[in-house]
Amino acid sequence: MSKDNITLPAPFDAHVHFRQENYGLQTAVVYHEQVFEYALAMPNTNPPILNCTDVSQYNQAILKYCKRLRPLLTIKLTPETTPQTIHDISIHSSFQCVAAKLYPEGVTTNSEGGFTRPMLMPLCKALCDVLDTMQEMKWVLCIHGEMPGEFCLDREKEFLYVLRDIAKLFPRLQIVLEHITTREAVEFVQLFKNVNATITLHHLMTTLDDVVGDKLNIHAFCKPIPKKPRDREYLIRAATSGDPKYFLGSDSAPHPLSFKQCGCAGCFTAPGLIQKLTELFVEWRAVNRLADFVSDFGRRCYSLPPASYRIELCKDEWTVPGNIGAFVPFLANQKMKWGIVQPPIRV
Numbered sequence: 001m002s003k004d005n006i007t008l009p010a011p012f013d014a015h016v017h018f019r020q021e022n023y024g025l026q027t028a029v030v031y032h033e034q035v036f037e038y039a040l041a042m043p044n045t046n047p048p049i050l051n052c053t054d055v056s057q058y059n060q061a062i063l064k065y066c067k068r069l070r071p072l073l074t075i076k077l078t079p080e081t082t083p084q085t086i087h088d089i090s091i092h093s094s095f096q097c098v099a100a101k102l103y104p105e106g107v108t109t110n111s112e113g114g115f116t117r118p119m120l121m122p123l124c125k126a127l128c129d130v131l132d133t134m135q136e137m138k139w140v141l142c143i144h145g146e147m148p149g150e151f152c153l154d155r156e157k158e159f160l161y162v163l164r165d166i167a168k169l170f171p172r173l174q175i176v177l178e179h180i181t182t183r184e185a186v187e188f189v190q191l192f193k194n195v196n197a198t199i200t201l202h203h204l205m206t207t208l209d210d211v212v213g214d215k216l217n218i219h220a221f222c223k224p225i226p227k228k229p230r231d232r233e234y235l236i237r238a239a240t241s242g243d244p245k246y247f248l249g250s251d252s253a254p255h256p257l258s259f260k261q262c263g264c265a266g267c268f269t270a271p272g273l274i275q276k277l278t279e280l281f282v283e284w285r286a287v288n289r290l291a292d293f294v295s296d297f298g299r300r301c302y303s304l305p306p307a308s309y310r311i312e313l314c315k316d317e318w319t320v321p322g323n324i325g326a327f328v329p330f331l332a333n334q335k336m337k338w339g340i341v342q343p344p345i346r347v
């Protein structure tokens with residue numbers, strides 16, 4: 001192994017969209033397979049993952065394309081989800097469903113049927129009953145933290161009032177605020193022992209200018225929308241801080257080009273993800289914190305075992321493809337400085 005190479009404990013992606021069979025499932029899984037030991041699959045498929053049967057079928061669908069990747073599953077919470085749903089899923093050992101995702105109604109892709117503003121302020125009884133059960137059963141609550149009805153740049157900030165209520169009412173519930181984009185969210189995470197946050201590659205790289213500042217860049221368009229340079233600085237500081245509350249959730253979210261052209265939010269960041277993160281952490285003189293961010297801290301939050309193998313990155317120039325089938329990656333046609341040495345190193 002060259003002395004310049006970097007080895008990392010097998011990464012864990014705490015937020016990925018693997019989609020469904022007719023919407024890029026194989027492509028999405030195969031790209032993750034090359035890097036991640038574990039990945040938490042989001043439930044906003046079409047149709048969504050709502051109950052035990054859905055989870056079981058989705059697990060099978062993902063496993064079809066996995067060699068060593070271990071999918072972790074989630075369900076989408078709706079006003080119809082009951083404590084029994086959580087119990088039913090928990091007794092199964094044929095898959096690992098470890099979290100439920102709260103989507104406010106209409107704030108992102110396939111979030112229809114989520115929680116409306118009156119259901120969140122104040123928290124409705126149906127949701128509280130489910131959160132109480134999740135707390136007892138040691139599930140993680142993942143949250144898309146944007147308040148419906150607010151101006152788009154203020155949605156995350158305004159949602160923090162709801163998050164405060166949940167964190168206070170359920171102090172033993174492990175909460176992950178997903179894909180944070182603002183200084184306010186970075187700071188909020190510090191206030192509660194049970195609140196953590198995922199950070200994406202694209203929010204570490206972009207601001208609103210990269211989406212609409214020049215020509216409209218549909219491939220950088222995602223929810224929550226990237227914010228100001230100052231917010232991005234806070235995200236970089238959080239990701240490189242060595243604080244276990246902040247860890248990687250890629251939010252890699254492929255949409256076929258024709259759907260992107262129709263305005264679908266989501267960036268397909270998986271191709272080049274770990275390579276670009278390595279480059280950025282080197283540039284920020286924080287490469288000693290990369291393993292924590294991409295593997296150890298997320299595993300700690302989700303009570304996962306330590307990595308069973310390591311991956312190795314080497315200096316190797318290559319270019320991210322301009323398209324992968326119908327999908328255009330976030331880093332399309334960009335030169336990467338780092339490559340992955342295959343196969344992984346066993347530990």
Ligand code: NCD
Nearest residue numbers: 017108109222223253265266
């Ligand atoms: C995601 C998707 O496409 O499923 N889109 C996005 O812009 N991030 C959903 C989500 O995580 O918000």
Ligand code: ZN
Nearest residue numbers: 015042251253
């Ligand atoms: Zn997402």
